[in-house]
Amino acid sequence: MPSLTAEGAGTLESTVRAVVFDTFGTVVDWRGSLINSLRNFGVERQMEVPWEKLVDRWRAAYQPNLNRVRRGELEWTILDELHYAALVELLPEFGIAPLPESDLRFLTGCWERLSGWPDAIQGLSRLRRKYIIGPLSNGNVSLLVKIAKFAELPWDVIFGADLFRHYKPDPETYLGVCSLLGLQPQQVMLGAAHNYDLAAAKELGLQTAFIVRPMEYGPEQTTDLSEEQRWDVIATDLVDLAAKLGT
């Protein structure tokens, strides 16, 4: 992987004022956390379900609806509700009988109880000493606040898609953050484990940091294993990013 020269790092460090992060996959291990939560639910209810597969399908299943929102075919809907709707649609595929509303809400609420990757708290705490840090996520503000409290993420500010009523990679999200921070795009860095997200940010002039998360989708992950463009920083985790940004 390309590494920053000392000169390059100096320029970045003196330019960047805020680092905002994709959250699901980049900062928190949504897959591992959900599999644990759902397995526990299954044990309590004596339900035999391939929970790993259900979690993977759940993550995949909300994307079409998110894109319908992006294309304007579906009115603005927060991620919590997209998660809920995707779960309801998914149950028959796994032969699960319709669940009561309280169970559906409990299961959707598992997205609030996600653990950070092992490097998250230390890396973010170091970055926070020098930069403004926050999530820039397709999650809604209330979901991101709950995740932050659960995973003890030391954010300075919370940017959820509902602030902009747009989902990434719509430009309104990245530019909306710059505007709310009173910063130029080149003063804001996006940290993300997903090349598509960084590509959209770079197109608008933001700085980019690729955080490699080869296990986000489990041991058989095939996407986002390496950088697809020359991002400004490539980091193995958030502690590595903190070091590369001089903190």
Place this chain on the structure above:
Amino acid sequence: MPSLTAEGAGTLESTVRAVVFDTFGTVVDWRGSLINSLRNFGVERQMEVPWEKLVDRWRAAYQPNLNRVRRGELEWTILDELHYAALVELLPEFGIAPLPESDLRFLTGCWERLSGWPDAIQGLSRLRRKYIIGPLSNGNVSLLVKIAKFAELPWDVIFGADLFRHYKPDPETYLGVCSLLGLQPQQVMLGAAHNYDLAAAKELGLQTAFIVRPMEYGPEQTTDLSEEQRWDVIATDLVDLAAKLGT
């Protein structure tokens, strides 16, 4: 002052999920901090100016423009810019010759370097264990983030007026916070040192906590020395509020 009965506190504690705070005056000592900053500026520049009076006039001077925004006579303008414009208008009154742009920006930036009241960090840290906490201020998000970092305020989330493009006491601010948190108004408490702010919040169904700040406007303060309605909680400071909310 009326105090909460044990029964009343229990009900509040089990209902309230988030406590949001007016910031200027309630959490940070804007007046004392600004007077210090401006006095230091005056010493460096060898300018003899009654800085205390200038600070009081500055705080008063932006309110008319804020109200013009609220009435729709002035397009949406963030507080940073209202502060800047008010300062420019105020200088002749104090016989100060026009200052270069860099000085005007430096002085406006003094609003970013405000200290919390002595009880702020401890009180908020205790409240944060049980509740979602954040500012709900007429400040813009970027200003509130900078104040939080300077004063080390442990917010979970930042609500500035620019998220809603409305200033308090417009209902869009209080209800906007409830919506972004996914909470009903009765699950959200406003903490404020100003009766007018609490009155607007109560009208919309939010819970209310009056935090008495008899020195906000200096030793000769005449307003907001006591509660003008029966607020849900009356607290002498944020540590007292934390105790009264069971944290």
